Amino acid sequence: MRSIEIDDEVFAFLQSRCEPLVDTPNDVLRRLLLDGSDLPRSAVATRRPGDLMTLINAGLLKAGDRLVHVQPRRGLTHEATVTEDGWLEIEDGRAFPKPSPALKAQTGVDINGYGKYVLKEDPEVRLQDLREQIRKGA
Structure with missing residues (x-):
């Protein structure tokens, strides 16, 4: 297993999409990045609005x-x-x-x-x- 560093904003994003006491950050990333097509639209991450x-x-x-x-x-x-x-x-x-x-x-x-x-x-x-x-x- 490899380690990565993430900033506080990314960590807060991951926390907002996890099931407490069940999911690890890796579980959330796996769902979002690899299994996202199987999730309902509301569960798939959306990006914040841009400056424009x-x-x-x-x-x-x-x-x-x-x-x-x-x-x-x-x-x-x-x-x-x-x-x-x-x-x-x-x-x-x-x-x-x-x-x-x-x-x-x-x-x-x-x-x-x-x-x-x-x-x-x-x-x-x-x-x-x-x-x-x-x-x-x-």
């Missing part, structure tokens, strides 16, 4: 909206799709709850995703602009 959920709720973004970041000197364009739960799904299928980690996965460097991602349909509008509209109460 605020923009979706405000009507400024919607699921399926495409975001892009262009690196002209490298000749690269990176795209991401907004999901129903406010996450960003990048070209390789990975999903991220925040724009900056998504953009880092695409570019390989730390970049402010809010400042660099723009709407594909309106390249003049950055995620940062949409966030500012909410802060200003618009």
Whole structure:
């Protein structure tokens, strides 16, 4: 048997899905990761809403909206799709709850995703602009 370390948030998640005094953390992980298809929908883990959920709720973004970041000197364009739960799904299928980690996965460097991602349909509008509209109460 192997050992892994998990943080407090992950441990609390596992505890919330276990039967007290019966399940071990391994039992919960086994059910969620290997046997999840046999569980009722309510028992299958769902992810928390991503940061873009605020923009979706405000009507400024919607699921399926495409975001892009262009690196002209490298000749690269990176795209991401907004999901129903406010996450960003990048070209390789990975999903991220925040724009900056998504953009880092695409570019390989730390970049402010809010400042660099723009709407594909309106390249003049950055995620940062949409966030500012909410802060200003618009």
